[in-house]
Amino acid sequence: MSTADSEFPPATDSSVPGSLFDSFDGWAQLLRQTPPPEQPPDATPPLPAGMRRAPPDAFPFRPLRRPPMALLRIIDDGREDGETVRLRGAGVDIGRSAGAVTIPHDEAIAPLHARIVLLADGTWQLTDLGTRTGTFVRVTEARLRHGGSLLIGGTHLTFERGPGTDSAAFVEIPGDDSRGAPPKRHICSAAACTIGGQGGGASIVLDDPFVSPLHAEVFRGEQGWRVINRGRNGLWMRIERPVRLAAAAQFQCGEQRFVFVPLPG
Numbered sequence: 264m265s266t267a268d269s270e271f272p273p274a275t276d277s278s279v280p281g282s283l284f285d286s287f288d289g290w291a292q293l294l295r296q297t298p299p300p301e302q303p304p305d306a307t308p309p310l311p312a313g314m315r316r317a318p319p320d321a322f323p324f325r326p327l328r329r330p331p332m333a334l335l336r337i338i339d340d341g342r343e344d345g346e347t348v349r350l351r352g353a354g355v356d357i358g359r360s361a362g363a364v365t366i367p368h369d370e371a372i373a374p375l376h377a378r379i380v381l382l383a384d385g386t387w388q389l390t391d392l393g394t395r396t397g398t399f400v401r402v403t404e405a406r407l408r409h410g411g412s413l414l415i416g417g418t419h420l421t422f423e424r425g426p427g428t429d430s431a432a433f434v435e436i437p438g439d440d441s442r443g444a445p446p447k448r449h450i451c452s453a454a455a456c457t458i459g460g461q462g463g464g465a466s467i468v469l470d471d472p473f474v475s476p477l478h479a480e481v482f483r484g485e486q487g488w489r490v491i492n493r494g495r496n497g498l499w500m501r502i503e504r505p506v507r508l509a510a511a512a513q514f515q516c517g518e519q520r521f522v523f524v525p526l527p528g
Contacts, residue, residue, distance in 0.1 A: 325527055330381055330385065331381075331385055331525065331526055331527065332349060332350060332351055332526045333349075333350040333379075333381075333387060333523065333524060333525045333526055334347055334348070334349060334350070334522075334523070334524040334526065335347070335348040335349075335350060335355060335364065335379070335521060335522075335523055335524075336348075336521060336522040336523075336524070337364065337366075337519070337521060338519075338520045338521065338522060348363075348364060350379070350381075352381075353380060353381050354378060354379045354380035354381055354387070355378070355379050356375060356377075356378050357372075357376050357377045357378070357379075357516060357521075358372060358373060358374050358375040358376045358377075359372040359373060359374050359376065359517075360374045360375075361374050361375040362375055362376075362378075366516070366517065366519045369516075369517040369518055369519050370517070371396045371516075371517030371518055372394075372396070372516050372517035372519065373392065373394040373395065373396070375392055376391070376392060376394050376398065376516045376517070377389065377390065377391055377392060377394075377398045377514075377516050378390045378392060379508070379523065382507075386507055386508070386509050386525070387507070387508040387509075387523070387525055388505045388506070388507055388508065389502065389505065389506050389508055389512075389514060389523070390502075390505040391501075391502055394516075396516075396517060397412060397501040397502070398501065398502050398514060398515070398516050399412075399413075399414050399499035399500060399501050399502070399514060399515045400499065400500060400502055400506060400512060400513065400514045400515075401497045401498065401499050401512070401513035401514065401515075402492065402498055402499070402500050403491070403492050403498070404489065404490070404491045404492070405489065405490055405498070405500050406486070406487060406488070406489055407422045407424075407431075407481070407487065407488040407489060407490055408422070408424075408487075409422065409423060409424040410422070410423070411500070411501065411503070412436065412500075412501035413490065413498065413499060413500050413501065414498075414499035414500075414501070414515065415458060415469065415471075415474055415478055415479060415494065415496075415498065415499075416460075416469065416471040416472070416473030416474035416475075416478065416494070416496055417471055417472075417473045417474075418435060418469050418471045418474065419435070419436035419438075420433045420434065420435055420436065420449075421433070421434045421436055422488070424487075424488065429452075429483075430450065430451065430452050431450075431451045431481075431483070431488055432448055432449060432450050432451065433448075433449045433451065433458070433467060434446050434447070434448050434449075435447040435448075435449075435469075449467040451466070451467065451481055453466075454482060454483045455480070455481065455482040455483070456480075456481050456482075457477055457478075457479065457480055457481070458474075458478050458479040458480075458481065459474060459475060459476045459477045459478045459479075459494075460472070460474035460475060460476050460478065461476075462476055463475070463476025463477050463478075464476070464477075465477055465478070473496050474494065474496070475493065475494035475495050475496070477493050477494070478492075478493055478494030478496075478498075479491065479492055479493055479494060479498055480493060497513070499515055508523050508525060509525070510525065511523065511524045511525070
């Protein structure tokens with residue numbers, strides 16, 4: 264993986280269209296299962312009579328005039344941490360052979376795959392550069408659109424809405440090693456269904472060791488179909504247009520996962 268500097272015109276358009284994603288499943292989500300240690304009930308004893316506590320100290324220093332920094336973590340296989348690249352410029356390009364961050368051993372990553380840029384308002388934007396395999400962001404909940412793609416475990420699915428809004432289907436996208444096998448089609452005929460692995464009792468079962476027994480819930484509401492993550496390895500939606508990264512977010516190119524952490528500006 265290379266992190267050599269690259270230069271490209273800074274983005275100035277801060278009017279990025281809204282996305283389908285209600286909330287990004289940020290880096291902090293991974294720490295939910297590790298609650299902080301409980302504090303003793305009398306951790307702060309009362310002061311003796313006549314004494315006053317010192318006022319709170321000043322805020323930690325941070326730059327106010329220069330653009331903010333960000334961190335890009337290239338996650339190691341099977342771990343929750345990895346190499347950290349500090350973004351001190353206008354952004355970074357990611358690809359298999361081009362860009363400041365390269366993943367040369369992942370054939371599912373395009374030569375130039377994705378770009379993160381700093382917008383004029385100090386926020387960051389992630390764009391897929393027209394790749395065949397796409398760029399996916401991890402979300403807790405999202406609306407489903409006809410033809411949209413999602414990733415559950417290691418299985419890529421396309422969502423298809425039937426005539427009207429009464430039925431829907433998830434079609435497995437065959438991998439390059441499928442040898443022409445027809446795609447599997449999973450019907451969701453009720454107003455709600457579940458997606459999971461073997462033994463979990465889900466209405467749609469995926470043969471995938473990275474899928475939790477109950478991995479996602481799908482339901483039809485007044486504004487269409489929605490999906491909610493319930494699985495250990497997350498719910499990932501393919502981006503169809505640039506998305507704004509205002510908080511910590513996870514995304515995937517090919518089989519490589521990243522964590523993006525904007526720092527306060």
